[in-house]
Amino acid sequence: MGDRFFPNEMPDFVAEGTTVSGGATGDSLSNLLSLPYKTLSEKLKTSALDLKETVVRETWGLRGKRVQDYTLYTGALGTAYLLFKAYQVTKNENDLQSCSDIIKACDSASKDSGRVTFICGRAGVCALGAVIAKHSGDERLQAHYLTKFKQIRFPSDLPNELLYGRAGFLWACSFLNKHIGKDTISTTRMRAVIDEIIKSGKRLAGKGRCPLMYEWHGKKYWGAAHGLAGIVHVLMDMELKPDEVEDVKGTLHYMIKNRFPSGNYPSSEGSESDRLVHWCHGAPGVTLTLVKAAEVLGDKEFLQAAVDAGEVVWKRGLLKRVGICHGISGNTYVFLALYRLTGKVEYLYRAKAFASFLSDRALELISEGKMHGGDRPFSLFEGVGGMAHLFLDMAEPSDASFPAYEI
Ligand SMILES: [Zn+2]
Numbered sequence: 001m002g003d004r005f006f007p008n009e010m011p012d013f014v015a016e017g018t019t020v021s022g023g024a025t026g027d028s029l030s031n032l033l034s035l036p037y038k039t040l041s042e043k044l045k046t047s048a049l050d051l052k053e054t055v056v057r058e059t060w061g062l063r064g065k066r067v068q069d070y071t072l073y074t075g076a077l078g079t080a081y082l083l084f085k086a087y088q089v090t091k092n093e094n095d096l097q098s099c100s101d102i103i104k105a106c107d108s109a110s111k112d113s114g115r116v117t118f119i120c121g122r123a124g125v126c127a128l129g130a131v132i133a134k135h136s137g138d139e140r141l142q143a144h145y146l147t148k149f150k151q152i153r154f155p156s157d158l159p160n161e162l163l164y165g166r167a168g169f170l171w172a173c174s175f176l177n178k179h180i181g182k183d184t185i186s187t188t189r190m191r192a193v194i195d196e197i198i199k200s201g202k203r204l205a206g207k208g209r210c211p212l213m214y215e216w217h218g219k220k221y222w223g224a225a226h227g228l229a230g231i232v233h234v235l236m237d238m239e240l241k242p243d244e245v246e247d248v249k250g251t252l253h254y255m256i257k258n259r260f261p262s263g264n265y266p267s268s269e270g271s272e273s274d275r276l277v278h279w280c281h282g283a284p285g286v287t288l289t290l291v292k293a294a295e296v297l298g299d300k301e302f303l304q305a306a307v308d309a310g311e312v313v314w315k316r317g318l319l320k321r322v323g324i325c326h327g328i329s330g331n332t333y334v335f336l337a338l339y340r341l342t343g344k345v346e347y348l349y350r351a352k353a354f355a356s357f358l359s360d361r362a363l364e365l366i367s368e369g370k371m372h373g374g375d376r377p378f379s380l381f382e383g384v385g386g387m388a389h390l391f392l393d394m395a396e397p398s399d400a401s402f403p404a405y406e407i
């Protein structure tokens with residue numbers, strides 16, 4: 001497939017109500033870019049709801065309603081998360097019911113799992129289960145999932161990152177406290193986990209120039225999935241002590257100072273390979289963290305760094321993959337976050353441009369083998385499940401949130 005990304009030949013900005021050259025007369029992508037936002041987002045919603053049906057059929061119905069991979073990342077819980085999003089947009093009770101059925105099957109499938117996070121572990125099943133039970137008005141079921149959540153125990157060798165580690169467990173706590181109510185998971189429980197994360201970050205940082213450092217499988221990753229960006233992103237949702245806030249700021253300053261000349265971010269400490277522009281590794285995941293830093297810590301440097309990283313995503317982020325983790329769908333959330341932060345319509349346009357590219361070309365490019373449909377083509381993080389989630393989020397861009405990352 002050659003390069004990792006398609007050259008972005010779309011105009012940098014098109015004001016509402018203007019026709020893009022090639023539009024109206026022919027080229028279907030230019031036509032989409034010429035549409036008013038509202039018209040386009042309605043179109044995306046319709047296609048998202050069709051896609052959602054396909055995802056449910058492929059990952060649930062055709063599998064005899066049995067679950068092997070229960071995770072949110074590539075498995076059935078991702079389908080449940082998509083159904084929850086669809087329910088939030090349309091209030092269709094059938095979606096809520098299917099979501100609940102899938103989570104029940106995930107609950108059985110994950111019973112003996114030692115994984116503890118939202119994206120790849122038990123915490124995701126129990127947390128989403130409790131929230132869906134609340135929406136269904138089923139108090140007994142909600143209590144069941146909350147009890148199970150509170151029974152989750154950490155293995156002794158637990159890492160700190162988002163997909164398999166402590167940060168991924170803490171994110172599930174934030175999700176519960178947001179959707180069920182403050183203190184659903186107590187500050188004391190969360191504080192113990194924060195202390196562990198800070199302690200191991202300082203231990204590995206030693207006397208280095210970055211206040212916090214982490215390792216996953218022997219590598220000091222920087223990205224959202226396994227590294228610094230993801231861990232400090234979750235920490236910023238917590239009640240931190242003043243010195244911990246300074247550690248987070250110092251870590252972000254260190255990353256900004258040591259980014260590549262292109263504006264992209266290394267996937268791990270010391271790496272000189274400026275290749276990946278993914279949520280998992282590179283500028284997109286870091287941008288979402290910098291947006292959060294600008295919102296929470298209010299430092300102008302973070303806003304500027306977020307804007308800079310967003311430019312990298314615009315230039316090199318039209319990936320030859322469709323998904324949320326390392327595909328165009330995930331990268332589109334960068335522009336939605338920058339729009340939320342700055343209120344600038346230029347960013348809403350860029351989100352619209354990436355989503356239009358997906359809507360116009362993705363399925364065809366995948367069928368022609370010019371774009372990768374993902375190893376699990378219907379999953380939330382690698383496949384079209386993520387694209388459907390994005391299209392639903394385009395309906396209310398100011399409420400959009402990257403699945404299992406932006407709270
Ligand atoms: Zn990825």
